[in-house]
Structures are given as structure tokens and as C-alpha cells.
Amino acid sequence: MRVLVSGGAGYIGSHTVLALIEAGHDILVVDDFSNAKPTVVGRLEALSGRHIPVHAFDLTDADKTSHLFDTETIDAVIHFAGYKAVGESVAKPLSYYENNLGSTFSLVRAMQRHGVHKLVFSSSATVYGTDQAAATEDRPTFATNPYGWTKVMQEQILRDVAAADPDSRFALLRYFNPVGAHPSGTIGEDPSDVPNNLMPYIAQVAVGRREKLQVFGDDYDTVDGTGVRDYIHVEDLAAGHVAALEALERTEEPVSTWNLGTGRGTSVLELLHAFERAVGRELPYEVVARRAGDVAASYADPSKANAELGWRTVKTVDEMCADTWRWQSQNPDGYPD
Numbered sequence: 156m157r158v159l160v161s162g163g164a165g166y167i168g169s170h171t172v173l174a175l176i177e178a179g180h181d182i183l184v185v186d187d188f189s190n191a192k193p194t195v196v197g198r199l200e201a202l203s204g205r206h207i208p209v210h211a212f213d214l215t216d217a218d219k220t221s222h223l224f225d226t227e228t229i230d231a232v233i234h235f236a237g238y239k240a241v242g243e244s245v246a247k248p249l250s251y252y253e254n255n256l257g258s259t260f261s262l263v264r265a266m267q268r269h270g271v272h273k274l275v276f277s278s279s280a281t282v283y284g285t286d287q288a289a290a291t292e293d294r295p296t297f298a299t300n301p302y303g304w305t306k307v308m309q310e311q312i313l314r315d316v317a318a319a320d321p322d323s324r325f326a327l328l329r330y331f332n333p334v335g336a337h338p339s340g341t342i343g344e345d346p347s348d349v350p351n352n353l354m355p356y357i358a359q360v361a362v363g364r365r366e367k368l369q370v371f372g373d374d375y376d377t378v379d380g381t382g383v384r385d386y387i388h389v390e391d392l393a394a395g396h397v398a399a400l401e402a403l404e405r406t407e408e409p410v411s412t413w414n415l416g417t418g419r420g421t422s423v424l425e426l427l428h429a430f431e432r433a434v435g436r437e438l439p440y441e442v443v444a445r446r447a448g449d450v451a452a453s454y455a456d457p458s459k460a461n462a463e464l465g466w467r468t469v470k471t472v473d474e475m476c477a478d479t480w481r482w483q484s485q486n487p488d489g490y491p492d
């Protein structure tokens with residue numbers, strides 16, 4: 156299929172572009188580069204040996220989005236593009252609603268206008284609100300921050316569109332905590348500012364860009380008191396998107412929802428020690444107060460995706476750390492401008 160990947164220059168998008176090419180699909184990318192560097196495209200072309208067509212514009216521009224569908228052959232869409240920083244969403248709610256919902260409105264309208272029915276949507280475990288332990292897809296969804304609400308709302312919009320147009324073939328993918336990097340070490344996670352997320356922060360401590368890790372609380376009711384999460388290797392996540400896209404060719408369901416996770420939890424200190432094994436030395440940290448809004452434990456029940464997609468994660472936490480370290484040590488300052 157020829158697949159439009161929105162946000163294809165981003166962390167998960169770039170790894171999925173590679174997986175789609177390796178699975179024999181053609182791709183084109185749309186990205187506004189508000190949270191990605193153009194350097195990624197060259198890295199992807201080097202890794203894939205293919206030209207990567209890129210359209211650089213903001214998907215909330217409905218005319219440009221519709222024009223793209225007028226001029227390009229598109230069989231399916233994987234929609235990653237969106238703002239995704241929880242803290243930032245609290246400070247700038249209107250920007251988050253305008254951008255995340257607006258891009259989905261213009262994308263789905265263009266799809267309908269051009270008879271494109273297959274859409275894989277990048278959702279998040281954040282839609283489980285504070286009830287994220289062993290989460291199954293039938294749980295009610297809610298959020299505790301504007302970013303999470305944009306995901307809850309986009310899912311609802313897509314369910315309502317699918318109910319009105321049964322020819323729709325939508326996959327809502329709820330990821331847990333994406334980490335890791337392509338084993339080549341040439342593409343990876345490159346936060347534009349101080350990393351909010353644990354893995355890139357640890358990686359930046361290891362490479363000397365940050366002094367030490369702050370562990371946000373060790374008094375949770377977990378294995379060692381620190382927060383537990385379901386870390387999923389971005390390569391496994393990318394494979395999950397390819398599996399979901401191909402499932403849309405088979406299913407009769409207008410909309411399907413799948414958790415993409417390992418089903419296993421890892422604590423902050425367990426991840427830190429796994430990273431120390433990858434680096435071969437101890438890394439400095441200090442325990443500080445809990446971060447507002449954090450839950451104690453979040454991990455998937457991935458059995459529905461395992462059964463219906465014929466997909467499961469294969470990468471271990473040690474591989475997640477080794478691949479992250481290879482990317483970070485080869486690119487201490489992330490992608491060059």
C-alpha cells in the first residue's frame with residue numbers, strides 16, 4: 156500500500172517509516188518539523204536505500220491537506236502528528252486542542268473526500284486516566300491533563316466517524332511507554348528540550364549532558380517504591396503499526412482498538428540499573444518528591460493485540476537500554492540541525 160505517515164519525521168514515526176518500507180509498502184511523509192529535525196529524513200534514506208518524499212506543512216491547514224490528497228496516491232494513513240508533552244498541555248491547552256484535534260479533522264475530511272478508508276491512529280495509555288494497571292481496551296477512557304483529553308477526544312471522534320461511515324477501517328493504537336532506538340544507532344529519540352521522559356533523561360546523564368537523574372518519588376506501592384511503567388521498544392511498536400495497518404485489510408470492523416505494550420512493568424530504578432549495564436558504569440541519581448499527576452503503575456494487557464494482530468513484543472529491557480545508549484553515544488547532542 157502507499158501509506159501517508161503524518162509526523163513521519165518524529166521519534167515513533169521515523170521508526171515506523173522504516174518498518175513500512177521493510178514490509179514492502181510505499182510511503183510519503185507529512186511533517187511540520189515543529190518537533191523534529193529535517194536531518195532525520197537523510198538518515199531514513201540512508202537506512203532504507205529509498206527516497207523518502209516529504210511534504211512540510213501544518214496538517215491543521217485543511218486546504219493544503221486536501222491538496223495533498225488531490226495530487227498524491229494514498230491508500231492508507233498512519234497519523235502520528237500531534238503535540239504530546241503533558242506538562243506543556245497544562246500550560247497551553249488551547250494550542251493542544253487546536254493542533255491535535257484540528258489536524259485530525261482536516262486529515263479525516265480529506266480522506267473522506269478522496270475515498271481513503273484506512274487510518275491507524277496514534278493513541279496512548281494516557282486515555283486510561285489513573286487506572287493504567289493491566290489495562291484492557293474495554294476500560295472507560297478519561298484523562299487527567301489536556302494532552303490526554305486530546306487523545307480521548309480524537310478516539311471518540313474517530314469512533315463516531317466510523318459509526319456514521321461503516322466503510323471506515325480505523326485502528327486506535329494505545330501505546331504505553333515507547334523507548335529505545337533502531338539498532339543502527341542512527342535514528343532515535345531526540346527531545347527538543349530538557350527531557351520529560353525517563354529514558355532520554357537517563358541517556359543524557361550517561362552521555363554527560365545532565366548531572367544526575369532525579370527519581371520522582373520512592374514511596375509508591377511498587378516493587379521498590381519507584382514508578383512502574385510498561386516500556387516498549389520502538390522497533391516492536393513500529394512492527395505493531397505495520398501489523399495493525401495490514402489487519403485493516405482483513406477486518407470487517409469499522410474501528411478496532413489495541414494496546415501495544417509488553418504486559419510487564421519495570422520500575423524507575425530497574426530501568427536505571429539496566430541502563431548502567433548497557434553503559435558499563437554506575438549513573439548518579441537522587442530521590443526527590445513525586446511528580447504531580449504520576450500514577451504508581453501503568454502496564455498493558457496486550458493479549459487482544461497478540462491474538463488479533465499476530466503481534467507481540469520481542470525486545471527486552473536490556474535491549475531497549477543498549478539500543479538507546481548506542482543512539483545517544485553516537486549522537487551526544489541528538490540530530491544535527
Ligand code: WQD
Nearest residue numbers: 241279281332351352353356369370371382383384423449
Ligand atoms: C516514567 C516514570 C516517572 C522522569 C509519559 C506521558 C504519556 C506518554 C509516555 C505520550 C514515572 C519517572 C521520569 C524523570 C523519573 N506520552 N521519572 N524521573 O509519565 O509514564 O508517560 O510518557 O503518550 O502520556 O505521560 O513517562 O518517562 O515521564 O515517566 O523518576 O526525570 O519515570 O515518575 O514513574 P510517563 P515518563
